[in-house]
Amino acid sequence: MRLSPAVSSAAGVGSLVLAAVASWSSLLLVVRGRVVPGWGMSAALLVLSLVLRWVLTRVGRPVAATGLPRKRAMWARLGKSLLIVTAVLGTVWGAVDDLISDAEYYVLSPAGPEGCTVVVRETSFLVIGNGEAYAVGRSGLALGASGSWTVDDGYRPVGAGTYELDWGRDRGLLRISGTSTDPVLYGGSADIDCGW
Secondary structure (H helix, E strand, C coil), X not given: CCCCHHHHHHHHHHHHHHHHHHHHCCCEEEECCEEEEHHHHHHHHHHHHHHHHHHHHHCCCCCCCCCCCHHHHHXXXXXXXXXXXXXXHHHHHHHHHHHHCCCEEEEECCCCHHHCEEEEEEEEECCEEEEEEEEECXXXXXXXXXXXXXXXXXXXXXXXXXXXXXXXXXXXXEEECCCCCCCEEEECEEEECCCC
């Protein structure tokens, strides 16, 4: 089976673009109660794009045989290389950030109406604790944070259980509480809306 050069090139570039975007954004995915951070999705997409590129070359289409003029082919290779470097740097940056800040991900219960779920990412570095809340719909994908907070002394309110999650008819509210010695310095609540 042979694909046209345009289709195979679009598939390869498209997967590289997705990997680069996922690596530098605040995406996350929930699969069977497990959280896959954006850098993890980026790593998977990057591997997928490299495997796809290898498969396309194995089925008889040489990588350089695009039918493009030589100068345009050079720019296409340069563009693909830049996308790969961007995805790799974003993936490494995200993984190192999670490692250094000792990130922990929590899937909170109960889930809201129509399967809306709250995922929290908590980190601490030196004497500051940070957290972000994400609204995850039925697709399992969160496209960005719904709210964030900062707590003194590296305290992790969700990990310690000092939070409240209330659901209304069409949205939820996550309230974060500190302690008398580890107060919430910034934020403290997040509106959870899965876009019903």
